Amino acid sequence: MWSTLQVFHSESSDRDLYSLPDAFSWKTCMRTVLVSDSRIHSNPEDLPSHWESKTGYEAYRLLLEIISGLKSKLFGETEVLSQFKQRFQELPDLAFGDYLAKLRDNLIEDCRTLRSGYLQNLGEQSYGGLADKYLSEATNPPKEIILFGTGQLAEKILPWLSHSNRKTKIVGRNPNRLEFLSSVSDSTSHLMEDWSPNGEAWVIAAPMDFSAWMDKLTPGNLVLDFREEPLEESWPSDIVYISFAEMLSSLKETEERTRKVKEELKSVLDELLEERELEAHQIVFGWDDLPCPTF
Structure with a gap:
């Protein structure tokens, strides 16, 4: 079913400079993923060679x-x-949207299999959990963040x-995002240019330069920096x-457990992919016999 699936992936700092016409893009703060079909985008000239394909x-x-x-x-x-x-x-219309919906559903199903069977008890598995851990375990847990x-x-x-x-x-x-985030949480918000430090703990989750504000930090302030x-x-x-x-x-206490899980998952992923391929072969008129998806 996924024999002509084409995926391009990058975590490079310049990834936002590139796009691929007619491909479905998914961007996070850490990566950019472009999903397409190999019959359309096998070797695109629009992407640099360091992108994973x-x-x-x-x-x-x-x-x-x-x-x-x-x-991650x-x-x-x-x-x-x-x-x-x-x-x-937020999928496009026509055939490609149906194709992506099926891809999404298969991936979520297989992800649940991996998470329930192999990705439990590995320590903190969210960035929010890490932040909470350090804030809670601080010598003087901050009241304002x-x-x-x-x-x-x-x-x-x-x-x-x-x-x-x-x-x-x-x-x-x-x-707009400040207004949205404050509306869905018990928080206040301020534009960067209207804000000044007042002894709070800092949690950095954006690629900003804080050089101009460093001299306003109070001795002993806690700063958690999630920038790579x-x-x-x-x-x-x-x-x-x-x-x-x-x-x-x-996270050293889970390092050995994580190493073993990584090794074990290699064969687990092989088996999941083999099942997906067999599933596709069982369809008499499979997806590979369909005309190229309409973008």
């Missing part, structure tokens, strides 16, 4: 690994599945910050700054 059931495998959190920095993380579901509700960002990552972290003993303020540059590549050269030595890399390295 997969065809057929290997393309299906790549998508399954992504939505199951196997490609936080192994097995859960946010990416909800982002996938949200994007794949600033969440920087209005994108998908900030939206997923936000519910974890909204405890009864904490006040959360969202700071960003998109007024911070834009500042260094942070003040008298604050508690925890980078995303440090958060990931702190």
Whole structure:
């Protein structure tokens, strides 16, 4: 059924500069995925060579690994599945939309199989859970928190910050998103240019440069930075700054369990893909006999 599926994937910093006409795009704060058909986009000239390209059931495998959190920095993380579901509700019309709907349903079914059987008890599996862990375990747990960002990552972290003993303020540059996020949470919001620090803990979930605000931090302030590549050269030595890399390295207690799961999942994924291929072969007039999807 998925023998002509074509998927292009990139996590590079310049990924937003590229697109593919007639392909279905899915973008998160970490990656860009383009879904198409190999009969249309086998070797597109519009994409640079460093983009990952997969065809057929290997393309299906790549998508399954992504939505199951196997490609994420936080192994097995859960946010990416909800982002996938949200994007794949907005499908195009005609044949390609039906094709994508079937793809979505198959992927969600197989993702549930992986999560229920192999991706349990691996420690924190969400960025919000990591933030909550560090905030709760701080020497002096903060009562007031600033969440920087209005994108998908900030939206997923936000519910974890909204405890009864904490006040959360969202700071960003998109007024519409600020209004939306504050409306779905018990939080206040401020545009970046109207905000000034007041001793709160910081949770950074957006690619902003904070060099101009560093000198306004209070000694002992906690800063949780979820950016993979911070834009500042260094942070003040008298604050508690925890980078995303440090958060990931702190999950040592589950490292051996994670390694074993990764090894085991190689054969599990092989079996799932084999089942999908056999399923397609059992259809007398299979999808491969249909004309190319209409974009």
